[in-house]
Amino acid sequence: MRVEQKTKRVKIAGMGRALAGEKINFGHQTRYRLLPGQTILELGVEAADQALKKSGMRIEDMDCIVCAMATPLQAIPCNAALIHEKMAKGSSISAIDINTTCTSFISAVDIFSCLVDIGRYENILILSGDTASAALNMEQRESYELFSDGAAACVLTRAEKGDLSEILYSRQETWSEGAHDTEIRGGCGLMPAFCMNEGNRDDYYFDMKGHRILKLCAKKLPDFVDRCLEDARISRDDIHVVIPHQASRALGIIMPRLGFPRGKYIDRVEQYGNMVSASVPFALCEAEETGRVRRGDLVLLMGTAAGLTANFLLMRY
Amino acid sequence: MRVEQKTKRVKIAGMGRALAGEKINFGHQTRYRLLPGQTILELGVEAADQALKKSGMRIEDMDCIVCAMATPLQAIPCNAALIHEKMAKGSSISAIDINTTCTSFISAVDIFSCLVDIGRYENILILSGDTASAALNMEQRESYELFSDGAAACVLTRAEKGDLSEILYSRQETWSEGAHDTEIRGGCGLMPAFCMNEGNRDDYYFDMKGHRILKLCAKKLPDFVDRCLEDARISRDDIHVVIPHQASRALGIIMPRLGFPRGKYIDRVEQYGNMVSASVPFALCEAEETGRVRRGDLVLLMGTAAGLTANFLLMRY
Numbered sequence: 330m331r332v333e334q335k336t337k338r339v340k341i342a343g344m345g346r347a348l349a350g351e352k353i354n355f356g357h358q359t360r361y362r363l364l365p366g367q368t369i370l371e372l373g374v375e376a377a378d379q380a381l382k383k384s385g386m387r388i389e390d391m392d393c394i395v396c397a398m399a400t401p402l403q404a405i406p407c408n409a410a411l412i413h414e415k416m417a418k419g420s421s422i423s424a425i426d427i428n429t430t431c432t433s434f435i436s437a438v439d440i441f442s443c444l445v446d447i448g449r450y451e452n453i454l455i456l457s458g459d460t461a462s463a464a465l466n467m468e469q470r471e472s473y474e475l476f477s478d479g480a481a482a483c484v485l486t487r488a489e490k491g492d493l494s495e496i497l498y499s500r501q502e503t504w505s506e507g508a509h510d511t512e513i514r515g516g517c518g519l520m521p522a523f524c525m526n527e528g529n530r531d532d533y534y535f536d537m538k539g540h541r542i543l544k545l546c547a548k549k550l551p552d553f554v555d556r557c558l559e560d561a562r563i564s565r566d567d568i569h570v571v572i573p574h575q576a577s578r579a580l581g582i583i584m585p586r587l588g589f590p591r592g593k594y595i596d597r598v599e600q601y602g603n604m605v606s607a608s609v610p611f612a613l614c615e616a617e618e619t620g621r622v623r624r625g626d627l628v629l630l631m632g633t634a635a636g637l638t639a640n641f642l643l644m645r646y
Numbered sequence: 647m648r649v650e651q652k653t654k655r656v657k658i659a660g661m662g663r664a665l666a667g668e669k670i671n672f673g674h675q676t677r678y679r680l681l682p683g684q685t686i687l688e689l690g691v692e693a694a695d696q697a698l699k700k701s702g703m704r705i706e707d708m709d710c711i712v713c714a715m716a717t718p719l720q721a722i723p724c725n726a727a728l729i730h731e732k733m734a735k736g737s738s739i740s741a742i743d744i745n746t747t748c749t750s751f752i753s754a755v756d757i758f759s760c761l762v763d764i765g766r767y768e769n770i771l772i773l774s775g776d777t778a779s780a781a782l783n784m785e786q787r788e789s790y791e792l793f794s795d796g797a798a799a800c801v802l803t804r805a806e807k808g809d810l811s812e813i814l815y816s817r818q819e820t821w822s823e824g825a826h827d828t829e830i831r832g833g834c835g836l837m838p839a840f841c842m843n844e845g846n847r848d849d850y851y852f853d854m855k856g857h858r859i860l861k862l863c864a865k866k867l868p869d870f871v872d873r874c875l876e877d878a879r880i881s882r883d884d885i886h887v888v889i890p891h892q893a894s895r896a897l898g899i900i901m902p903r904l905g906f907p908r909g910k911y912i913d914r915v916e917q918y919g920n921m922v923s924a925s926v927p928f929a930l931c932e933a934e935e936t937g938r939v940r941r942g943d944l945v946l947l948m949g950t951a952a953g954l955t956a957n958f959l960l961m962r963y
Contacts (some may be wrong), residue, residue, distance in 0.1 A: 334765065334766065335765055368835075368836060369835060370836075394820075399722060399724075400721050400722060400834065400835050401718050401721065401834040401835060402834055402835040402836045403829055403830055403831055403832075403833075403834055403835075403837075404717050404718065404781065404830035404832075404833050404834055405716060405717060405828060405829050405830045405952050406747050406825060406828065406829060406951075406952035406953045406955075407716075407745040407746060407747055409746075409820070410747075410820055410822055410952070410953035410954075410955065411822075411825060413820050413822040413953070414822035414825040414826075417820075417822065418822045418823060418825075419823065421819035421820065421821060422819075422820060423818040423819060423820055423955075424746070424820035424822070424953060424955060425744065425745070425746050425753060425757075425818070426743070426744070426745035426746070427742065427743070427744060428724040428742070428743035428745065429724060429726075429741070429742050429743070430722055430724055430727075436742060439766075440742075440757060440761065440766075443760055443761050443764045443766050444757065444760050446764060447760045447764055448651065448652060449651065449756075449757075449760050449816075460835035460836070463835050463838045464721065501742070502740060503711075503726070503727055503730050503734075503738065503739060503740055503741035504738060505727055505728075505730040505731035505734065505735045505741070506735060506736065508723060508727050508728060508731040508735075509731075511723065512720055512722050512723060513720055513721035513722045514720055515720075515721075516720075516721050516833045516834060516838065516839045517717065517719055517720055517721055517833060517834070518685075518686060518717050518718060518719040518720075518776065518777035518780050519685060519687075519719045519720055519777070520720075521780045521781060521833065521850070522832060522833045522839035522842050522850045523842075525839050525840075525842070533839045533840065535722070634723075635722050635723035635724075635727070636723045636724065636727035636741060637727075638727065
């Protein structure tokens with residue numbers, strides 16, 4: 330279903346990012362893992378505090394805390410309530426989780442830009458980050474050597490008169506042929522922790538079928554990107570920089586095939602690996618800090634997530 | 647922050663509901679639990695199929711599948727991707743999870759009514775339901791005898807010319823003083839399944855501190871409800887029926903204290919118990935089937951959820 334999209338007059342007022350404390354190397358690839366006792370809650374708060382500071386706002390100015398994370402910290406309550414407890418206890422700020430796994434941040438910006446535009450909320454704090462290291466299987470080298478623990482956050486707010494910022498277009502599709510190509514089968518409702526035994530222990534680890542994902546992406550992504558650009562009436566040349574989900578080292582193969590040559594997109598897989606839901610906002614935050622993204626630039630956030638879900642969001646930063 | 651709210655011209659086009667297969671009784675209280683091999687995925691699909699049928703629509707007409715559930719089925723991917731696989735494999739319908747625990751359905755209607763109103767999506771399938779029985783602790787009788795496994799679903803779509811349906815007002819607040827009053831600490835990122843041992847096994851069960859929740863609700867809820875009604879410029883007399891979250895047998899004490907006497911609200915705790923995220927849509931669906939709710943009626947969906955989160959949503963059904 331093709332629906333004409335209204336431009337949303339919102340802006341990212343500030344961003345922040347935080348890395349886990351242990352730095353490890355696999356060849357030239359650097360990864361970060363939580364230190365004993367360190368949690369994604371702490372990293373999330375660190376990133377969110379930076380985002381608030383850069384926005385010139387305080388937590389009291391927010392009216393919604395959104396955790397756009399791929400994995401739960403506890404089965405109950407939602408992640409946003411646990412972040413709320415660390416940052417906003419005693420307040421009545423709303424707390425909501427949005428989850429489309431690795432592209433949750435893009436989905437959250439997509440959804441909450443509509444809510445800000447329509448006046449349902451005014452100032453939103455969005456946090457992403459996952460405890461990747463909690464479920465990595467040393468036996469599956471492809472994923473064990475790929476992931477990092479990190480967090481990133483942003484303040485999303487109404488664009489003021491004179492601001493160039495806006496969300497021009499967003500699209501999300503899910504292709505559930507790939508629902509089991511990236512998964513953690515155990516630990517939750519379908520296979521509780523109590524059911525773990527020596528025979529099914531592997532089901533509680535992160536399990537990635539990299540080859541199958543690449544095959545499904547090769548089949549679906551080029552057409553998806555072409556349709557989005559056509560719908561948005563934007564050409565690849567109009568785009569200043571693409572921030573893709575830092576899915577894997579295959580980024581350097583996939584992005585040129587989608588029509589984005591080296592230099593047009595951010596690739597920090599060697600430096601940070603795949604930080605699950607934090608990858609996109611972390612890369613955007615770093616790009617803003619280094620001057621690679623400036624106010625008014627046309628930026629494309631995109632990526633694929635477990636599901637398989639694909640996101641495409643065009644914003645004037 | 648008080649923001650003037652726009653009325654959203656959306657309607658619930660159809661609803662459905664499904665109960666787990668095992669019926670058990672604790673005194674006069676009836677509860678439902680999943681049969682061996684039965685899952686919330688099946689119940690969700692059953693409820694969603696009914697909702698589509700009553701709407702006169704097919705899954706192909708939907709452009710977004712939203713799982714508004716309190717608990718994950720797997721840590722990865724999100725619940726909506728797993729439902730998508732059962733109902734919409736081969737399609738490109740978007741799949742998103744929204745989680746505010748027990749009031750997730752109200753939050754999803756709140757959020758997606760804005761997205762439909764602004765034209766981001768057109769037809770949304772919302773499903774709620776949780777595997778409560780997967781984490782119940784026989785030692786904690788208060789919760790063990792309270793919960794049921796069930797699912798409910800609705801199709802949310804644009805209201806046509808002549809339709810009376812609309813969302814008039816919605817508000818959500820989180821009071822994280824109560825973040826640990828209802829929780830499942832283990833199984834996910836903060837305490838993975840691998841960490842379970844004889845000493846911490848209880849952390850992997852659902853844990854409810856009923857007395858503390860009631861105390862926090864007594865302190866916060868009356869003022870919350872008063873403020874919402876004042877903001878919405880609606881009096882209690884204008885409301886045809888209140889559909890509260892079926893939190894516990896204390897409903898009959900709390901609701902009159904909030905100014906809603908017996909007969910004004912739906913109480914099905916004796917018949918079904920607390921079905922977590924499914925409670926509100928299940929009760930709304932049943933009320934519609936029995937004629938208790940009719941088109942054009944002013945209906946209040948409300949409740950408190952683990953977090954502690956409170957939701958209040960006024961709709962003309």
